[in-house]
Amino acid sequence: MTDKKALSDFANTHTVLNQPMPLQGHNLYAGDTALREAVTRNGGHWGEEDLQRYGEICGRPEWIERGFQANHYKPEFEPHDRVGNRIDQVNYHPAYHQLMQLGLSEGLHSAPWTDPKPGAHVVRAAKYYLHCQVESGHGCPVTMTFASVPSISLTPALANEWLPKITDRGYDPSNRPHTEKSALTIGMGMTEKQGGSDVRANTTTATPLGDGSYELVGHKWFTSAPMCDAFLMLAQTEVGLSCFLVPRWRPDGTKNPIQVQRLKSKAGNVSNASSEIELRGALGWLVGEEGRGVPAIIEMVSTTRFDCMIGSSGGQRQAVVQAIYHASQRSAFGKTLIDQPLMQNVLADLQLEVEGSVAMTMRMARAFDHLDDEREKLLMRLGAAVGKYWICKRTPHHAYEAMECLGGNGVIENFITARLYRDAPINAIWEGSGNIQALDVLRAIAKTPAVLNNWFDELERSKGSDLRYDRAIAQLKNQLASMDDIEYRARHIVDQLALTMQSHLLMQTGNSAVAEGFIASRLGAQGIGNTGTLPVGVDVKAIIERGNPLTIA
Incomplete structure (x- = not known):
């Protein structure tokens, strides 16, 4: 017959170790360097x-x-x-x-x-x-x-x-x-x-x-x-x-x-x-x-599309918050996850996506504040469609990669990453799916050519700062110079409109680590690969630190 002491020993199978506590009680604004800087830079x-x-x-x-x-x-x-x-x-x-x-x-x-x-x-x-x-x-x-x-x-x-x-x-x-x-x-x-x-x-x-x-x-x-x-x-x-x-x-x-x-x-x-x-x-x-129903309701639709940019940027941010926090609290193979080079590559790449999304969203918010200025109105006309297309479409894969950082926990419903992943496609589909946004960009350019000239005038402010950026703008202009198969090529064109604008805005912030990492991985010779394929030389630690929810400036 088994005695009471033996039963007690069998009942205690293990102690829960190396599992991060839920992230809560933190200040979402104070810990978000990219957002704080963007608010100040854009007049807020x-x-x-x-x-x-x-x-x-x-x-x-x-x-x-x-x-x-x-x-x-x-x-x-x-x-x-x-x-x-x-x-x-x-x-x-x-x-x-x-x-x-x-x-x-x-x-x-x-x-x-x-x-x-x-x-x-x-x-x-x-x-x-x-x-x-x-x-x-x-x-x-x-x-x-x-x-x-x-x-x-x-x-x-x-x-x-x-x-x-x-x-x-x-x-x-x-x-x-x-x-x-x-x-x-x-x-x-x-x-x-x-x-x-x-x-x-x-x-x-x-x-x-x-x-x-x-x-x-x-x-x-x-x-x-x-x-x-x-x-x-x-x-x-x-x-x-x-x-x-x-x-x-x-x-x-x-x-x-x-x-x-x-x-x-x-x-x-x-x-x-x-x-x-x-x-x-x-x-x-x-x-x-x-x-005139479409012109009447398009006033509403253009604003909801802008909010899709905000919502998807926020979803990206929350995904990074969870990934960086988890990696900073969990160890594997004798080292904290956040200190392992390959994880650093992934986390920094996830944060770079947020940096570009926040920069573009808040720049369009500034344009929204100044629609009485014709240049800002033109920027918003094209930027709402480009931003809605690009940011919302990047979010589902971004959510998945952040979820993977948590391993098996990431797909469990009482971890927020599972919900972020399920919600991620919504903004890309609603209020005009990807093809609708790309065609809207073409329509805007055809109807009001000044929107494209104004877009390039904005990009011109960073010309000469990076050869890869200058090359990308030149290639984009060449692609737009021909109308052959323009609808077939529309998504690629909008991709480049978004990436060059994000690169420009990040260079304007003056943060060399972020701008270099973004351009090297998005406009560089290797192009955009899977998350975590940043080239050697990117200052991943500085980028991750900007995304760390527990870093208070």
């Missing part, structure tokens, strides 16, 4: 104290936990109440609402509109970059609400009624008429089954009712955040494709017949409900001019 220095405050909030364990909860407990659709009345209710976990409340209370949906000043978009972009590292799914309605303002402003009567509530910093998730609320969120409905990004193929119709309102009949294949208080939607009138503001409830307190058919079951972005809807005679009001 006045927001430093507020960003330091918010960086500390975003690192708190309770907010990190809410991000996990909002993804674990997915939204659930409740079409009818218990006695059979149609309610089209989507129920979320309380953590989702808490994250929404935090984002809106910080003005992520409104600050540059309610307090416009130099650097307003820069500071808002930096704050949103911090916020989305906690949880990205709920950012969809935050972004759409923010982006709706330029479109709704096209119709003064709607703007006067709706914008004060849209820009209010409260959050009211209740399922009731907008007339009874002081704070509203706005969604968007463009995509239909038969057309996808080709919105001119939309079949939803809008018929005037004679009192300035319209009746919409049709469907939308993707309507995210269906609990928003109203949606900007495209529909066909006798004049052509037009844009409408469609409320979830009618002003008389009856339910507007926007009927949710089901929620999408998505690979990522699972905290955010995305739905298929049918419009069964829904009430809507014209936004902008009839027949």
Whole structure:
């Protein structure tokens, strides 16, 4: 018979060693050298104290936990109440609402509109970059609400009624008429089954009712955040494709017949409900001019695309945070991971991607702040499409490589890297996939040749600083000089537009380690390889130190 002491010995099989504790309680802004420098460089220095405050909030364990909860407990659709009345209710976990409340209370949906000043978009972009590292799914309605303002402003009567509530910093998730609320969120409905990004193929119709309102009949294949208080939607009138503001409830307190058919079951972005809807005679009001629906809603789309740049840059940053922290806390083969040369190559390469993404995103935020300047407006016109294409498309592989740094733990759902990987493709696909962005760049160049001249004028500021950079610009100009097979070559052209702009911006920062590492690995003779193939001579330790979340300047 085995005695008690022997049983006790068998019960204690091992002590947990060499496993890093969860990273929490750190300041996401203070530990992000690239972001801090970009904020100052682009005119957001006045927001430093507020960003330091918010960086500390975003690192708190309770907010990190809410991000996990909002993804674990997915939204659930409740079409009818218990006695059979149609309610089209989507129920979320309380953590989702808490994250929404935090984002809106910080003005992520409104600050540059309610307090416009130099650097307003820069500071808002930096704050949103911090916020989305906690949880990205709920950012969809935050972004759409923010982006709706330029479109709704096209119709003064709607703007006067709706914008004060849209820009209010409260959050009211209740399922009731907008007339009874002081704070509203706005969604968007463009995509239909038969057309996808080709919105001119939309079949939803809008018929005037004679009192300035319209009746919409049709469907939308993707309507995210269906609990928003109203949606900007495209529909066909006798004049052509037009844009409408469609409320979830009618002003008389009856339910507007926007009927949710089901929620999408998505690979990522699972905290955010995305739905298929049918419009069964829904009430809507014209936004902008009839027949000019695309120009009206493109005001919103261009802004959501900019937020995709912010969100994907933030996702890259959070992935690097996890990879560098893990590597600094875990040992293998007798040495800490972060001290091993091959891991240093990988980590530095991951950080270089963030450096380029942050530099480009914040430069476009500065342009957003100065759209009254024609050169900045031209830069933003091309930069939003180029940046959205490149940064969002680089993020999925970046997330995977960071996940691999954690080994098997990286793919486990209670490690944030698994969620970052699942969410990474979303921004690349939504708001215009890669091909749509590349074609939009070609369209912009063809319609307004000044956008390309202005782009090269910006790049000219760094000419002569690096032979590889000068050579890349010359090659890009040669590629653009010929229109032969231009659509076939569009992705490669946009790749080079992005890489040369990022190289220029990084050279302008004056950090030689970052600029040299980026250019050598992105514009050098070997071209872009797999992550962790930086050439010999790059100052990997200096680059990693810039990305270390525990390094406080």
